[in-house]
Amino acid sequence: MRDMGQIWVYLSASPLLHLTLTLVVYQFSTMLYKRGRLSPLLNPVMLSIIAIVAILSLTDTRYETYFDGAQFVHFLLGPATVALAIPLYRQFDKVRRSAFAVLASIIAGSATATASAVGIAWLLGGSREALASLAPKSVTTPVAMGIAEQLGGPPSLTAVLVISTGILGAMLGPYVLNLLGITNMAARGLAMGTASHGIGTARAMQVNEVAGAFAGLAMGLNALATAVLLPLIWRLFN
Amino acid sequence: MLNYLTLIFVCQLIGELIAVATGWPIPGPVIGMALLFAGLLLRGGIADGLASVGDSLIGNLSLLFVPAGVGVMQHAKLIGSELLPISVALVVSTVLAVAVTGAFMAWLSARSKLAENETGGRD
Numbered sequence: 001m002r003d004m005g006q007i008w009v010y011l012s013a014s015p016l017l018h019l020t021l022t023l024v025v026y027q028f029s030t031m032l033y034k035r036g037r038l039s040p041l042l043n044p045v046m047l048s049i050i051a052i053v054a055i056l057s058l059t060d061t062r063y064e065t066y067f068d069g070a071q072f073v074h075f076l077l078g079p080a081t082v083a084l085a086i087p088l089y090r091q092f093d094k095v096r097r098s099a100f101a102v103l104a105s106i107i108a109g110s111a112t113a114t115a116s117a118v119g120i121a122w123l124l125g126g127s128r129e130a131l132a133s134l135a136p137k138s139v140t141t142p143v144a145m146g147i148a149e150q151l152g153g154p155p156s157l158t159a160v161l162v163i164s165t166g167i168l169g170a171m172l173g174p175y176v177l178n179l180l181g182i183t184n185m186a187a188r189g190l191a192m193g194t195a196s197h198g199i200g201t202a203r204a205m206q207v208n209e210v211a212g213a214f215a216g217l218a219m220g221l222n223a224l225a226t227a228v229l230l231p232l233i234w235r236l237f238n
Numbered sequence: 239m240l241n242y243l244t245l246i247f248v249c250q251l252i253g254e255l256i257a258v259a260t261g262w263p264i265p266g267p268v269i270g271m272a273l274l275f276a277g278l279l280l281r282g283g284i285a286d287g288l289a290s291v292g293d294s295l296i297g298n299l300s301l302l303f304v305p306a307g308v309g310v311m312q313h314a315k316l317i318g319s320e321l322l323p324i325s326v327a328l329v330v331s332t333v334l335a336v337a338v339t340g341a342f343m344a345w346l347s348a349r350s351k352l353a354e355n356e357t358g359g360r361d
Binding site: 022023025026043044045048049052053056057063066067070071073074076077078079080081082083084085086087088089090092098100101102104105106108109110112113114116117118120121122123124125126127129130134137138140141142143146156157159160161163164165166167168169172173176177180182184186187188190191192194195196198199201202203205212218220223224227228 | 273
């Protein structure tokens with residue numbers, strides 16, 4: 001029998017180990033989330049990231065090694081984004097009836113997200129890199145990375161800020177909406193999707209299909225609007 | 239099953255091709271979503287197989303963000319050195335964005351409902 005050290009060397013070089021780790025940790029986190037009756041504070045993305053970062057640090061594993069395995073999960077983000085056409089189609093009647101309100105609200109929310117993030121970080125002395133990475137933070141990851149690159153922010157830092165924004169929105173958003181007394185499911189979904197892209201959409205989808213469809217729509221339109229407008233506006237300020 | 243998964247991949251692939259060919263700043267998957275949506279409108283419905291493939295992808299949407307999120311470990315240094323501006327900006331702007339979008343949409347919807355009632359309702 002080979003010793004543990006050799007087995008570990010073999011396993012840690014194969015993508016299977018970190019792919020499985022991601023799936024197992026996520027399912028544990030989801031179990032906790034369900035036990036906690038979908039409390040936003042037990043967001044499964046956050047729990048999973050904390051647990052995996054802890055495990056990788058303890059085993060002295062580099063992120064690149066982890067990503068070799070986890071990339072198979074990451075890859076499915078694209079197809080899942082395409083599939084958001086399905087809930088959107090199911091709710092299309094509702095969306096069409098409020099097309100003007102939807103567009104106006106997304107543009108207002110998107111401008112608020114970018115302006116307040118950049119403004120606050122600038123006031124508190126954030127670096128140029130941080131500002132450029134914060135600007136597209138409410139937009140879905142692949143778009144945000146592309147936009148940040150155009151503005152001069154490191155794309156991988158942007159990815160982290162985007163995901164943090166998603167988790168924060170999924171955790172705090174429901175409380176903010178309750179505090180404002182907003183019960184309209186279309187409005188709740190739109191807010192979650194505009195402020196916190198796919199992670200907010202996932203949260204909205206778990207709670208209500210109407211909210212989920214509006215969240216998915218908001219995510220797509222916000223990505224579109226920000227990708228077109230932000231680089232133009234950024235140029236004006238520089 | 240496989241045919242509908244393929245259909246989704248094809249939509250994304252065409253989307254990526256359009257994005258690269260035109261140089262638009264819109265990502266391939268978002269164009270792919272628009273293409274699939276246009277297809278559903280033309281067909282006038284969602285096939286059962288497509289619904290089950292799509293719903294299982296979307297049902298696990300949060301899982302798909304985990305690998306990129308773990309990347310936080312690579313940026314611990316920069317984030318650590320600018321912890322205050324980054325964290326305050328993230329929290330405040332996210333809360334504001336949720337509040338503004340939600341309040342705007344709720345207000346506009348309530349107003350249009352009111353207008354519909356006053357005109358005796360449309361549709």
